[in-house]
Amino acid sequence: MDEGYLRKWFDPQSRTLKDLRALQHEASLMLDLRDGFEELRTVAGIDCSYLDDRIICAIVMLDYRTLEVIGREHVVQKVRLPYIPTYLTFREGCAMSSAFEKLEQKPDVLLMDSCGINHPRRSGMASYFGAVMDHPTIGVSKKILCGEAEVPTEVSEYHELVYEGEQIGWIMKTSKRSNPIIAAPGHKVSMRACLEIVMHCLKGYKLPEPTRLAHLYAAELREELRSGKGHQTTFDEGYQRR
DNA sequence: GCGACAG
């Protein structure tokens, strides 16, 4: 992807929330909720951790059928924006797109720790990122940002997440001991495929493997940086003009 | 105005 293009979509530098809101609206108009993939041979999870003023973005690629790890990638950058509900994209998007660009082979579908179309402006990070990068994505989260649903209590039980009269995702009980999780289409993934893909990636834990492993990898990298033994970590300037 | 609010 062109650097100027990524800067336009992900750089919060000198922009107001009104500007960012306009970008989210623009991205939502680019959404396609039909399955935009052929076969599902690989799946990846992406997640971020933080250390002081730095953000660490980690990606773990898995074989879709066996869920075995077949690749990793990461990037460390300066944090550019505080966390503001409904604007998560502009806090993590720059690092995420940079890490994603480093992947030699892109996954057939990407699972992100965020909302998808289950967002007030239909522009949760998974949807925004997917639309901007033109890649199939799914948003997996632990809390409901918007919408209502019956709460599942038995493992494997799931219900529709509804907002303003329309289904925007699913809420599902994935393990006996944990609270249910929310899954929603990001971009180029249908509501039905979203459910099937996430359920396929479950391995008895609260979160699907891609996202769970990306979370662990991000935490691992964070610890390497903190202990100063970050021989594995690489700092990235990001696509910020300087 | 008040409360809710992905990570």
Added chain:
DNA sequence: ATCTTGTCGC
């Protein structure tokens, strides 16, 4: 997200 020990339950 992050700061943090033990503890209740399966």
